[in-house]
Amino acid sequence: MxxxxxxxxxxxxxxxxxxxxxxxxxxxxxxxxxxxxxxxxxxxxxxxxxxxxxxxxxxxxxxxxxxxxxxxxxxxxxxxxxxxxxxxxxxxxxAQGAQLEGSKTFSKEFMEAHGIPTARYASFTELEPALAYVRELGAPIVVKADGLAAGKGVVVAEDVEDAEEALRDCFDGAFGQAGSTVVVEECLTGPECSLLAFVSGGKAHCMATAQDHKRAFDGDRGPNTGGMGVYSPVPIVTPDELASMHEIMEKAAAATAEEFDCDYRGVLYGGFMLTPEGPKVLEFNARFGDPETQVVLPRLETDLVDIMMAVAEGRPGDIDLRWSEQWAVCVVLASEGYPGSYEKGKVILGIDEAEQIEGVTVFHAGTAKNFDDELVTAGGRVLNVVALGDSFDEAREKAYEACDLINFEGKQYRSDIGKRAAAGRDAWSA
CATH class of the missing domain: 3.40.50.20 (Rossmann fold)
Incomplete structure (x- = not known):
């Protein structure tokens, strides 16, 4: 093919x-x-x-x-x-199915119409009513640009002033047309978890769980990013929570077949919050997650071409997912200054040495070749260092051992990917 x-x-x-x-x-x-x-x-x-x-x-x-x-x-x-x-x-x-990601208002209305648990919300096209709503609800509260903003159009505001600033940023054009409509949500509490599914013919075939780290710095501090690291599976998810998330994804897939003009054929990404009341959907995306894909696909034992063709041709009964029992951990190596401004063109060394470690694969995110055929940085997130291990600790240790072998000027990364989950569910209530 x-x-x-x-x-x-x-x-x-x-x-x-x-x-x-x-x-x-x-x-x-x-x-x-x-x-x-x-x-x-x-x-x-x-x-x-x-x-x-x-x-x-x-x-x-x-x-x-x-x-x-x-x-x-x-x-x-x-x-x-x-x-x-x-x-x-x-x-x-x-395009209609992709609106589940392309418009947060569309997505929230879809969830509301089909009984999919999510945060309470309101949608606004003007600043003043949005400010009044935030002042009425108080903080913490979540402000989201309605359209596509490369994973950076979401602000979890700890106080009303931060929420007001986020609203002004949106309506002042910080996210272009994506911020012309704004969704304001109640702030849910609990750990986050991603569950992706292959969807075709109104059927969801769920993948392995994964958990991303969105904040730029250790301890979940700093601005939101496209993702600084991820692991799979997620050890803190209970069997009941996993069953509930599967049920929600199946309900959402069935709803696409009821509501959309054309069959939804691709990935449906469920971003969940594991709340005290049970899993609730924070967002739907219409494609593979980044960096979730980098830890999910290495654990997939089924031929990906077979799966994708079955999805593309509307043959959900032919989809058979088998998963490795190994753990996968991914650490993102980023350019200095990311997610703000950063320089490009820094020479990258050490990838071959890193991949000599058993179970380590380095996926390139923002790299290119220069005129001297040297590998150089070409983006904010530069490399995804992925390690497979027979235990969570082994995968984490291999990933960081590999990170130490790779070098470029201004390399920055989080040193605590997976650390919180390794400590158990109580780490989220501390």
Whole structure:
């Protein structure tokens, strides 16, 4: 099979890595890809991945049998719609389904209509009513830009003043059009947990649990980021909570078949809060998580091409998921200054040495090659250092051992990925 993957981050490197392991994969393309994908696929530069017609033209010219859409923006832009209409198998929902991520208001209304447990909320298109609502409810409270904001349009405000500032940022254009509508939510309490599912034909096939670390610095301090580290499975989730999350994902998948014009075919990402009243959905995303994918796919023992084709062709009965019992831990190596401004072009050394450690794989997120063919930094999140181990502690130790072997100027990372979960559920009530 000839396969095209759209995207260029760590998530896409992990997807390409998993697809490349399949005996069904012949020619593998990734647009635009990065410094890590070029070793296992053909990087495609200059293709506008949000232009459905351009992607279709490439697919027809290269005899593509399957297109895998990695990021959310091409999904919201309707790339999958164009490809499906032309008869190309595509892994990823159409534009209507992608609104579950593209609009938080749409997503909340979807949850409310289908009895999916979530936080109480209100949606606003003007500043003054939003300010009045925040002052009425008080803090802590959550302010979310309605549209796509690269995972950074959410502020958990500990006091009313911070919430008011977040609202003004949104309405003053800090997130562009994404902030023209704002959702204000009650602040739920408890640990967070991600549960992704392959969805097709209104059926959800849930993946392994994962837990991301969104804050920039140790101790969950600092600004929100796209994710600084993650692990799978999540040891603090109880059997009852896991069963409840599975039930919620199955209910959501069934609701897509009831409500949407076209079959939802792709990943549905459930971001959960494990509240005292049970799991509640913080958000839905319409694609693989980043960096959750980097720990989930290495634990997947089923052929990913088989799964994606079954999803893309609407054959949910043919999806069979098998998981390794090993633990996976991912530590993100970032550029100095991330998630704020940072410099690019710093030479990266030590990846080969890191990958000599058994069970370690380094997925590239923001890398490129310079004119001297050296690997250099090209983004805020630079590398995802992933380690598999027979225990949580072993996976964590291997990941950090590998991080120490990789070097570039300004390297920054959290030193406490998984530490809280290793201490048990009580660590969230301390």
């Amino acid at each position: 000839n396969i095209l993957v759209l995207g260029g981050g760590g998530r896409e490197h992990a997807i390409v890595w998993a697809l490349a392991r399949s005996p069904r994969t012949d020619n593998l393309y990734v647009a635009p890809g990065n410094g890590g994908t070029e070793g296992i696929a053909r990087n495609v530069s200059g293709l506008d991945v949000e232009d459905g017609r351009a992607v279709l033209a490439f697919a027809e010219e290269h005899g593509i049998d399957l297109v895998v859409v990695g990021p959310e923006a091409p999904l919201v832009a309707g790339v999958a719609d164009v490809l499906r209409a032309a008869g190309v198998a595509v892994f990823g929902p159409d």
